[in-house]
Amino acid sequence: MPVKNHANAILAFVLVAGLALLFLPELAHAANSLGLGNPEVTGQPRTGFLMWIQDRQAEFYKLLTGEMKAMREDGSHVVGLIGLSFAYGIFHAAGPGHGKAVISAYMLANEVAAKRGIVLSFASAFMQALTAIIAVAALALVLRGAGYKLQDATRWLEIASYAGVTLLGAWLLYAKITGRGHSHAHHGHAHGSHDHGHSHGHDHSDHAHHHHDHHAGHDHGPGEKCNAVDSEGSHAHLHAPDPSMLEKDFSLRQAWTAILAVGLRPCSGALIVLTFAFLNGLYFAGIAATLAMAIGTGITVASLAALAVWAKDAAVRISSANDSAAVVHRSIEIVGALMVFGFGAILLAATLQS
Amino acid sequence: MSKASSGRRENQLLKRGVLCLAATMAPASAAFAHPHVMVEANLEILRDESGNVTELRHVWRFDELFSTTVLLDFDANANNVLEPAELASVSETVTQSIAEQDFFTEVRVGDQTIDFKPPQKVMVDFVDGQVLMFFSLGFEKPLASTAAAFKVSVSDPTYYVAMEIADESAVQVTGKGAACGVEIARPDFDQLMSQNQETLTEQFFNDPKNDGLGDEWLTWITLKCQ
Numbered sequence: 001m002p003v004k005n006h007a008n009a010i011l012a013f014v015l016v017a018g019l020a021l022l023f024l025p026e027l028a029h030a031a032n033s034l035g036l037g038n039p040e041v042t043g044q045p046r047t048g049f050l051m052w053i054q055d056r057q058a059e060f061y062k063l064l065t066g067e068m069k070a071m072r073e074d075g076s077h078v079v080g081l082i083g084l085s086f087a088y089g090i091f092h093a094a095g096p097g098h099g100k101a102v103i104s105a106y107m108l109a110n111e112v113a114a115k116r117g118i119v120l121s122f123a124s125a126f127m128q129a130l131t132a133i134i135a136v137a138a139l140a141l142v143l144r145g146a147g148y149k150l151q152d153a154t155r156w157l158e159i160a161s162y163a164g165v166t167l168l169g170a171w172l173l174y175a176k177i178t179g180r181g182h183s184h185a186h187h188g189h190a191h192g193s194h195d196h197g198h199s200h201g202h203d204h205s206d207h208a209h210h211h212h213d214h215h216a217g218h219d220h221g222p223g224e225k226c227n228a229v230d231s232e233g234s235h236a237h238l239h240a241p242d243p244s245m246l247e248k249d250f251s252l253r254q255a256w257t258a259i260l261a262v263g264l265r266p267c268s269g270a271l272i273v274l275t276f277a278f279l280n281g282l283y284f285a286g287i288a289a290t291l292a293m294a295i296g297t298g299i300t301v302a303s304l305a306a307l308a309v310w311a312k313d314a315a316v317r318i319s320s321a322n323d324s325a326a327v328v329h330r331s332i333e334i335v336g337a338l339m340v341f342g343f344g345a346i347l348l349a350a351t352l353q354s
Numbered sequence: 355m356s357k358a359s360s361g362r363r364e365n366q367l368l369k370r371g372v373l374c375l376a377a378t379m380a381p382a383s384a385a386f387a388h389p390h391v392m393v394e395a396n397l398e399i400l401r402d403e404s405g406n407v408t409e410l411r412h413v414w415r416f417d418e419l420f421s422t423t424v425l426l427d428f429d430a431n432a433n434n435v436l437e438p439a440e441l442a443s444v445s446e447t448v449t450q451s452i453a454e455q456d457f458f459t460e461v462r463v464g465d466q467t468i469d470f471k472p473p474q475k476v477m478v479d480f481v482d483g484q485v486l487m488f489f490s491l492g493f494e495k496p497l498a499s500t501a502a503a504f505k506v507s508v509s510d511p512t513y514y515v516a517m518e519i520a521d522e523s524a525v526q527v528t529g530k531g532a533a534c535g536v537e538i539a540r541p542d543f544d545q546l547m548s549q550n551q552e553t554l555t556e557q558f559f560n561d562p563k564n565d566g567l568g569d570e571w572l573t574w575i576t577l578k579c580q
Contacts, residue, residue, distance in 0.1 A: 033512040035451030052543040058516035065419045145432030276422045
């Protein structure tokens with residue numbers, strides 16, 4: 001049914017394009033309007049909606065700074081500070097918006113397990129927190145007066161981060177197009193209409209390993225009952241078992257590259273809070289607030305990563321009704337890889353220009 | 355039959371997914387635009403002998419958290435105070451940067467946008483842990499303050515800085531002429547949002563470079579003279 005095929009393919013791509021659009025404003029990037037402080041995603045069009053958001057966020061920022069200032073007189077404000085920092089992390093979806101963009105696109109390109117997306121999201125959020133803590137500690141405590149600026153350090157970290165994302169994208173793209181390490185030997189029979197009976201009883205406690213491994217040795221036939229409710233179950237049979245150690249390392253290295261590339265660019269909110277905290281001797285409060293932000297950020301990014309997996313899964317499932325699953329799956333992976341590469345390249349170019 | 359109906363259900367699911375995505379898109383995008391700097395903005399509207407407006411004088415006080423990041427980066431001798439040479443370095447950077455954003459200032463007489471002369475430089479000070487900035491914007495031709503439609507808005511077009519005019523006392527009208535006060539009209543975001551709900555998201559994606567946002571979204575200072 002070619003007509004239906006087309007309709008489904010279009011729907012699937014609308015879904016993926018929707019995800020791509022989610023990150024579009026990311027591309028408006030420049031040095032901030034004051035030329036002081038940390039680089040920030042700015043240069044955005046003045047829209048009413050953004051004005052409204054800004055109004056809300058300014059109130060929120062006031063609460064956060066108020067609590068931070070109150071810390072100087074009364075240490076019990078640390079509780080409020082941690083709570084607000086956590087909320088800041090969730091709502092600001094990471095000062096570095098690139099985290100959610102890159103991780104979600106990476107999920108489209110390379111992952112089928114929502115669980116792994118969650119682990120990747122939190123790992124990269126904590127990596128960002130660590131980068132911020134190390135950067136501010138180095139400049140405020142160790143190198144104070146040595147002529148280095150946090151502003152410049154942040155810029156270099158940002159450049160390194162975006163270069164890392166670009167390389168990751170190029171790597172994924174190469175792997176997806178050549179079929180190396182992924183996507184080979186798909187068999188596209190209809191999955192939508194019947195269930196498969198392998199129940200994955202095992203827990204994916206080692207999140208780093210490649211998803212292909214779980215299915216080595218699984219043999220399933222039509223009519224069996226499938227207990228797996230997460231996306232792994234519905235995707236599993238699209239992949240030929242391939243337990244090779246090489247692939248496992250390959251995927252693990254890609255995951256670490258994603259975490260490092262995203263995590264190298266610290267969140268501006270964390271930098272501001274840490275700077276104030278460290279210069280006022282509030283070390284514990286600064287670090288606690290930063291970690292709380294990381295947890296909040298992790299939650300937002302993880303939700304989007306899970307959404308990316310769900311969208312990809314839905315697109316593949318729908319197209320599997322008419323035997324185009326393998327093509328759709330592969331296409332989405334290539335689009336995901338392209339997105340990772342595109343974000344990296346454009347952000348890198350914008351940062352180098354500013 | 356089961357295959358067909360399941361396919362239809364999936365299609366519905368997918369459509370719902372697309373809608374859901376669209377709904378999450380706008381706020382997620384907006385989250386990029388968060389202010390990291392709060393400024394208490396004060397304004398002096400200066401008039402000449404005949405009571406016409408010749409100049410706007412800005413005085414901005416930056417929040418303490420942002421101010422410490424400036425301190426960290428510009429305090430070359432690490433004594434926790436910014437001295438004249440260090441302040442001059444801040445001034446140079448700021449003057450250049452805000453010039454690209456029209457000094458965060460918009461002036462209207464009626465529907466007309468009024469140009470102003472850029473300041474020589476933005477003066478910077480550091481008092482009690484807070485960065486202060488002062489500068490003047492002069493007009494080529496004095497503007498009649500009695501013109502009912504004279505108004506000024508102070509805001510950062512990039513959203514990086516949240517500029518806040520606390521109340522009417524933050525604005526002074528000085529010089530000769532009739533006694534003048536000011537009125538501050540703030541946008542009612544909730545009302546604007548509900549009015550524009552249907553067109554906003556559409557606008558946002560169809561015309562992402564649109565900067566023709568209506569004046570009703572800005573806070574305006576209007577002169578009220580007797």
